[in-house]
Amino acid sequence: MSSPKTLFEKVWEDHIVLQETGSPAILYVDLHLVHEVTSPQAFAGLEQKGLSVSRPERTVATMDHSTPTLPGSLAELDGAGAAQLRRLEQNCARHGIPLYPWGDAQQGIVHVIGPELGLTQPGMTIVCGDSHTSTHGAFGALAFGIGTSEVEHVLATQSLLQHRPKTFEISIDGRLPFGVTAKDLILALIAEMGIDAGTGHVFEYRGEAIRALDMEARMTVCNMSIEAGARAGMIAPDETTFEYLAGRRFAPKGRDWDRALERWRDLPSDAGANFDRRFTLDASRLSPMITYGTNPGMGIAIDGVVPEPESLPASEERQALQKALEYMQLEPGQPLEGQPIDVVFIGSCTNARLSDLRLAAELLEGERIAEGIRMLVVPGSESVRNRAEAEGLDTVFLAAGAEWRRAGCSMCLAMNGDRLGRGEYAVSTTNRNFQGRQGPGGRTFLASPLTAAASAISGKISDPRPLLARRRAR
Amino acid sequence: MKRVQFNRLTSHVAPLLMDDVDTDQIIPARYLKVTDKQGLGEGLFAEWRYDRQGNTDPEFALNLSQAQGAEILLVGRNFGCGSSREHAVWALLAKGIRVVIAQSFADIFRGNALKNGLLVVQIGQSVHAKLAEMVVAAPSTEVTVDLASQELLIPDLGGVQFAIDEFSKRCLIEGLDSLGYLLSAETHIRKYEASHE
Numbered sequence: 001m002s003s004p005k006t007l008f009e010k011v012w013e014d015h016i017v018l019q020e021t022g023s024p025a026i027l028y029v030d031l032h033l034v035h036e037v038t039s040p041q042a043f044a045g046l047e048q049k050g051l052s053v054s055r056p057e058r059t060v061a062t063m064d065h066s067t068p069t070l071p072g073s074l075a076e077l078d079g080a081g082a083a084q085l086r087r088l089e090q091n092c093a094r095h096g097i098p099l100y101p102w103g104d105a106q107q108g109i110v111h112v113i114g115p116e117l118g119l120t121q122p123g124m125t126i127v128c129g130d131s132h133t134s135t136h137g138a139f140g141a142l143a144f145g146i147g148t149s150e151v152e153h154v155l156a157t158q159s160l161l162q163h164r165p166k167t168f169e170i171s172i173d174g175r176l177p178f179g180v181t182a183k184d185l186i187l188a189l190i191a192e193m194g195i196d197a198g199t200g201h202v203f204e205y206r207g208e209a210i211r212a213l214d215m216e217a218r219m220t221v222c223n224m225s226i227e228a229g230a231r232a233g234m235i236a237p238d239e240t241t242f243e244y245l246a247g248r249r250f251a252p253k254g255r256d257w258d259r260a261l262e263r264w265r266d267l268p269s270d271a272g273a274n275f276d277r278r279f280t281l282d283a284s285r286l287s288p289m290i291t292y293g294t295n296p297g298m299g300i301a302i303d304g305v306v307p308e309p310e311s312l313p314a315s316e317e318r319q320a321l322q323k324a325l326e327y328m329q330l331e332p333g334q335p336l337e338g339q340p341i342d343v344v345f346i347g348s349c350t351n352a353r354l355s356d357l358r359l360a361a362e363l364l365e366g367e368r369i370a371e372g373i374r375m376l377v378v379p380g381s382e383s384v385r386n387r388a389e390a391e392g393l394d395t396v397f398l399a400a401g402a403e404w405r406r407a408g409c410s411m412c413l414a415m416n417g418d419r420l421g422r423g424e425y426a427v428s429t430t431n432r433n434f435q436g437r438q439g440p441g442g443r444t445f446l447a448s449p450l451t452a453a454a455s456a457i458s459g460k461i462s463d464p465r466p467l468l469a470r471r472r473a474r
Numbered sequence: 475m476k477r478v479q480f481n482r483l484t485s486h487v488a489p490l491l492m493d494d495v496d497t498d499q500i501i502p503a504r505y506l507k508v509t510d511k512q513g514l515g516e517g518l519f520a521e522w523r524y525d526r527q528g529n530t531d532p533e534f535a536l537n538l539s540q541a542q543g544a545e546i547l548l549v550g551r552n553f554g555c556g557s558s559r560e561h562a563v564w565a566l567l568a569k570g571i572r573v574v575i576a577q578s579f580a581d582i583f584r585g586n587a588l589k590n591g592l593l594v595v596q597i598g599q600s601v602h603a604k605l606a607e608m609v610v611a612a613p614s615t616e617v618t619v620d621l622a623s624q625e626l627l628i629p630d631l632g633g634v635q636f637a638i639d640e641f642s643k644r645c646l647i648e649g650l651d652s653l654g655y656l657l658s659a660e661t662h663i664r665k666y667e668a669s670h671e
């Protein structure tokens with residue numbers, strides 16, 4: 001009998017094309033996702049070398065990072081962003097790559113549409129020139145972000161040179177309490193582990209709390225693996241996964257589906273499989289989370305206070321915290337609850353799926369956002385938008401005074417014109433509170449859709465639980 | 475397929491002694507609307523290098539006169555975390571940086587750097603502390619990076635060994651694009667595909 005293996009090891013070993021001593025492994029790539037920002041130089045590189053795209057049918061492209069979230073057409077756009085979008089269109093046409101362009105009914109953030117279309121499947125290797133490719137690990141795929149040189153490699157050969165990462169078991173026991181979501185779970189985990197704890201490792205999230213999450217919530221968790229420095233984050237496929245996938249456009253059908261199920265059921269880590277490292281977190285003691293600083297690890301429970309630099313052991317850490325608080329204009333020891341804000345952004349590949357929008361709408365229904373607050377709701381894909389509209393969620397957001405937009409990355413990275421003004425504070429359901437990420441001089445508090453919605457109503461950072469309790473009591 | 479070669483280099487060192495410098499700081503997203511690799515030096519550390527009016531901030535570490543012309547950048551821990559944008563590496567190269575020395579690097583940044591001839595050198599905490607102290611006190615201190623012997627030559631500290639994977643080292647020294655290796659494995663790749671239909 002062969003020795004017990006982890007989920008990661010099974011997927012990794014199944015995709016090794018060649019492993020020569022002194023060289024990294026050549027890893028086969030099942031699915032290559034492409035967007036406008038990190039691909040043009042890769043296509044140009046191919047052309048300079050006279051190469052073509054090896055497997056266009058294993059490549060899928062979308063426009064998401066710099067697309068406007070107001071209706072319009074590519075023909076009307078000008079400037080550098082539009083040139084980049086047109087370049088993607090040309091590159092896809094030239095190489096026969098399927099593209100979901102701006103305005104298409106299936107267009108959306110690359111990490112939202114992959115799963116939605118059933119392209120993302122258990123046991124696959126999936127790459128994209130984008131660090132949040134880790135999202136797709138929620139299906140038991142090995143999915144990770146790559147640079148543009150590697151995008152070129154995959155375009156040319158459908159494979160990639162990789163050193164084998166180490167494995168890291170993340171056990172989340174217990175159940176998430178009332179009002180605490182997958183976003184809070186992952187923010188709490190990063191706050192506890194630190195933003196480089198996962199360097200060189202692939203996470204496998206396990207345990208009762210993970211099993212209990214639906215697929216969209218699992219994607220939220222895996223999405224932010226990269227914010228803990230991990231190469232990828234995976235969750236073993238189970239009935240929840242299969243139920244989500246069944247009948248999706250690119251999911252296997254009929255006899256192929258049965259055969260796929262058989263393979264997928266073999267993927268979970270074997271009993272007794274060994275991980276290089278382990279970390280455990282008890283979900284039942286978590287609260288809604290909010291960040292106070294300029295990296296995703298700088299997070300606290302919503303009823304907590306901003307840490308004091310003096311409380312930190314190393315001088316580098318003290319300096320980093322001081323610098324972050326200076327940028328955020330926050331005082332050590334101050335509570336964040338009640339902190340006035342200017343903008344609320346609900347969107348991004350972390351939290352702009354239908355379930356996220358439903359949670360936000362549940363709190364906003366029949367309410368108005370506070371005077372002077374600007375709130376943007378940007379669905380993760382056009383399909384999410386259409387389904388949300390079919391349920392009337394758009395009406396809830398609009399009636400509350402929020403803006404309801406078309407799909408895209410939008411204010412998550414502020415490339416498309418949606419952005420914070422200098423000095424503005426935002427509660428944002430995105431994944432990065434880096435300095436200037438949402439606009440030069442902008443200040444970001446990362447939180448869940450529930451916390452974002454509750455904060456929009458009060459105009460201040462707010463614990464969503466009291467409002468949610470009142471709603472659910474009705 | 476010739477690429478940027480790297481062998482040995484001697485330079486003074488520009489210190490940017492911060493941990494967790496993310497790629498959004500190395501080059502903000504608004505500079506990414508390009509379809510080539512040119513002109514990215516302008517966006518390098520834009521949030522920090524320029525003030526609100528867009529003027530150069532004279533106090534930022536890399537704007538100091540003693541940092542000018544340095545080909546080695548010394549940073550703290552977890553350099554290049556966050557976004558996978560290879561533009562971060564292109565921007566550093568465009569500004570003349572050929573080596574980054576850190577206590578640690580984020581995975582994607584490390585891979586991107588090595589594929590572009592930007593050498594990343596990881597050193598332990600105590601050597602890092604001494605080197606940092608030295609280059610801050612005496613900015614003209616020159617450090618030699620020798621890739622063949624995998625050694626940093628630091629005045630007073632002597633030779634400090636660093637690790638690099640064999641494959642990346644070979645590519646850097648010979649100026650090879652690692653795509654060449656993948657292309658040479660084409661029959662293996664086709665065989666893999668045939669057996670996994």
Ligand code: SF4
Binds near residue numbers: 348
């Ligand atoms: S939503 Fe944000 S994090 Fe996600 S792919 Fe777009 S820019 Fe990246």
